[in-house]
Amino acid sequence: MSAHAGGYSADPRIRWIESLPWIVAVAAFFALPEYLSLGARILIYILYALSLDLIVGYAGIVTLGHSAYFGLGAYVAGILAAKAGIGDPMVQLAAAAAAGALLGIGTGAIILRTKALTLLMLTLAITSVMLEIANKATALTGGADGLSGVIVAPIFGLFRFDIFGKTAYLYCLLALLIGWWLVRKMIYSPFGTSLTGVRENSLRMHAIGAPVYWRLVLVYTLSATIAGVAGGLITQTNQFVGLNVFSFESAGELLVMLILGGVGRIYGAFVGPVVYLIAQDLLAKQFPEYWYFGIGTMLVLVVMFARGGILGILDSILVKLRRRP
Amino acid sequence: MEAFFASLVSVAFHGTALGMILYVISVGLSVTMGLMGFANLAHGVFAMAGGYVLTTAISRFGAPFPLALVLAFAFVAAASVVLERLLYSRLYTASDLEQVLFTIGLIFIAVAVARFIYGTLQQPVVLPDYLKGQFALLGRDFPAYRVFIIVFSAVMVGLLWFGVERTRWGAMVRATVDNRAMAQSVGIDTKRLFTLTFALGSGLAGLGGGLGAEIIAIQPSYPFENLVYFLVVVSVGGLGSLRGPFVAALLIGIADTACKYWLPQYGAFPIYVATIAILLWRPAGLAGRHA
Numbered sequence: 001m002s003a004h005a006g007g008y009s010a011d012p013r014i015r016w017i018e019s020l021p022w023i024v025a026v027a028a029f030f031a032l033p034e035y036l037s038l039g040a041r042i043l044i045y046i047l048y049a050l051s052l053d054l055i056v057g058y059a060g061i062v063t064l065g066h067s068a069y070f071g072l073g074a075y076v077a078g079i080l081a082a083k084a085g086i087g088d089p090m091v092q093l094a095a096a097a098a099a100g101a102l103l104g105i106g107t108g109a110i111i112l113r114t115k116a117l118t119l120l121m122l123t124l125a126i127t128s129v130m131l132e133i134a135n136k137a138t139a140l141t142g143g144a145d146g147l148s149g150v151i152v153a154p155i156f157g158l159f160r161f162d163i164f165g166k167t168a169y170l171y172c173l174l175a176l177l178i179g180w181w182l183v184r185k186m187i188y189s190p191f192g193t194s195l196t197g198v199r200e201n202s203l204r205m206h207a208i209g210a211p212v213y214w215r216l217v218l219v220y221t222l223s224a225t226i227a228g229v230a231g232g233l234i235t236q237t238n239q240f241v242g243l244n245v246f247s248f249e250s251a252g253e254l255l256v257m258l259i260l261g262g263v264g265r266i267y268g269a270f271v272g273p274v275v276y277l278i279a280q281d282l283l284a285k286q287f288p289e290y291w292y293f294g295i296g297t298m299l300v301l302v303v304m305f306a307r308g309g310i311l312g313i314l315d316s317i318l319v320k321l322r323r324r325p
Numbered sequence: 326m327e328a329f330f331a332s333l334v335s336v337a338f339h340g341t342a343l344g345m346i347l348y349v350i351s352v353g354l355s356v357t358m359g360l361m362g363f364a365n366l367a368h369g370v371f372a373m374a375g376g377y378v379l380t381t382a383i384s385r386f387g388a389p390f391p392l393a394l395v396l397a398f399a400f401v402a403a404a405s406v407v408l409e410r411l412l413y414s415r416l417y418t419a420s421d422l423e424q425v426l427f428t429i430g431l432i433f434i435a436v437a438v439a440r441f442i443y444g445t446l447q448q449p450v451v452l453p454d455y456l457k458g459q460f461a462l463l464g465r466d467f468p469a470y471r472v473f474i475i476v477f478s479a480v481m482v483g484l485l486w487f488g489v490e491r492t493r494w495g496a497m498v499r500a501t502v503d504n505r506a507m508a509q510s511v512g513i514d515t516k517r518l519f520t521l522t523f524a525l526g527s528g529l530a531g532l533g534g535g536l537g538a539e540i541i542a543i544q545p546s547y548p549f550e551n552l553v554y555f556l557v558v559v560s561v562g563g564l565g566s567l568r569g570p571f572v573a574a575l576l577i578g579i580a581d582t583a584c585k586y587w588l589p590q591y592g593a594f595p596i597y598v599a600t601i602a603i604l605l606w607r608p609a610g611l612a613g614r615h616a
Contacts, residue, residue, distance in 0.1 A: 062422045110601075114608045116421060117364060121560040122604055125597045128553055132594040248549055252429050259426055293437035299430025303423050304415065 012188040021270050025173055029166075036165035037237070042277045043172040044233045047179045049258045049269035051226035054183060056255075057264030058192060059219050060199030061112070064251055065123030068107070068130045069100040069224040071245035073231025078147045078241035079140055087153030089171070093232045100228015101221055108220035112213060124248070131246035146242035150235055161236070168237045175233055179226055184266060186222070195219055256295055259302055262309030271310050334465065336583050342471040344578025345478035346537030348571050351558040352485065353526020359502045359565020361417055361519055364424045367431035368530055368555055369548035373439065375401045375531025376543035380448040390453045394535055401531025402524045409523045414516075432548045439545040448543040474536055481529070482571065489567055498522055502565040557600050562610050569612025 028039055048070055055061045073096035080086040080095055111122040134141045141147055154160040159167045186192050197205045198212050205212050235241050244250055253276070261272025284291040306313055354368040375397040382393040408431075416424055456473055459466040489495035501508040501515055509515050534543070541551060557577060562570030577596060584595050603611070 056422065060422075062425055064425070110605060114604065117358065117556075117560055117564065118604055118608045118610075120364065120421075120425070121556050122601060124553055124556065125600050125604075129594060129597045129601070132592045132597065136590060136592050136594065248552065252433075255426065255429065263422070288440075290437070292433045292440075296430045296433030296435075296437060299426055299433065300412070303419070303427040303430065304412075307423065 036169045040169045040172045040237045042273050043176050044230050045273035046270050047176045048230035049273050050183050051223045053269045054223045059195045063123040065127035067246050067251040068127040069227035070231040072103050073100045073228030074235045074241045074245045077232035077235040078150050081150040087151050089152050089155050096228045096232030097225050101225040104221040104224020108217045112216045148240050150239040152236045260309050262311035268309050268311050336586050340579030340582035342474045344575035345475050346533055347558050348574035349478050349533035350530045351555045353529045355559045355570045357526050365428050367428040369552050370435040371401050371527040371530035372534030373547040375534035376538040379535030383451050397535035398528045398532040402528030405527030406524045409520050436545045450538045561603050563612035566612040
């Protein structure tokens, strides 16, 4: 993995270009009112991809099971809203975050003792367990039919979720802003640097006395918490939860988005979901076969030729331009 | 009591058939992962391809069943050599993440291609008459096809074990699994060995996919849906080992059948929990060396 955007040695101040995503997001709110529901979905997936980037890109933990935390958050928010009659969105979100954190620390403490294939297998197995629970506990989750009837009360009793999705969009944008700020802060901290150290050479990190295992558990838990929040948001905006939140395809798609944008560089998690979900909206319904073929081909090409994703390509173009006199 | 005993025999029998299929499909994955350290999640694609070759050969071209099995093996083995030389070989030194992503990409492509050619419906398997009826043994009737699966797989397993334990090629494979650098320096052409072993493993997966087409349904989502099973066999069994995955495959086949028979309300839940427990107890798998 070559030069990446974050790191302790890098300048932690927010550069002007980092305001670009937010300007685009606000501009999209006013310019494209008919696409706000897609927009909210994109914002949620950015948050979700950001949480994955934290463990895959920075800590170097290869997982196929991140949807366990996302799905748990989605189901916790949904069950509170549809079964327990708790409509307050903040309470739902807090519960989703807490559930993600609990599962994250519980599973993280176990699986991070292993590595490579065993770790990969354990993440898959945990997600499969969650999927089976959601599928079989029909009284709570609605099983294969999904959980409908999710009721979300106005935010702070003031802002109702309207049918145009304006409130939902801004709500997700705010959640993403907070999530981004936290992740960025963490990556530029000594803690973030130690994670990069573990990724690059975990043996050496052990040798200098860094508590590698506990740092990994901590970052895994934080990442699971953020994924839980993203899951809660997707339930609140869709007002529905289905089994697909736990599926292997959805975990795979998330990885695709992150890789497409660029791993281990924060803003890769912004670019990937935007490109992927817009392309999906335009193409996937008309040509489902070609869509998956395209995704697969793109993945293979990215791994073969452009390991930094879209942002990596931009980087190398910029470097070439600067070199010219 | 007699009824319980009958169901016990039935579960053990059907579980063994499933386990044999799982082993024939997954053993190649275990060897390639042990040999090359390559996280090949797309292994299920080869099994699915074998299944499609078998069903197409039989229903479209009227090939006899044994020939269709040979075709499934040969086709998939040949195709995998092309894939290995063109794509896989470039990623042997890449990181786990890149290998995982690359093979997920292959799965997506294969799923799309399968859907494009065959549609989303499950492929029917036309069995020859001599495999249809029942087979009487010790006063009980067993479906002839499953008996055939068990016997045929057992022969394949025997051949494979003989090949790995008793032949020069097998000795080279074992040496390379143990220590690749040393194997190279004593003059083993590991590149050729990789290609050959990869082809054999993929061919076996194709054979297993074709053989088990009636048990594990051939449809485009095959590589996604069954990936967990193949990976469970390999990781519980232990990488690079032949016997570990065999035990694991039989355990999983029988446990899965037993769960579906006696505890259908829990689905595959007990299997996954058992997998997690075994991997925590022995992270390198049943037959794996301790890391």
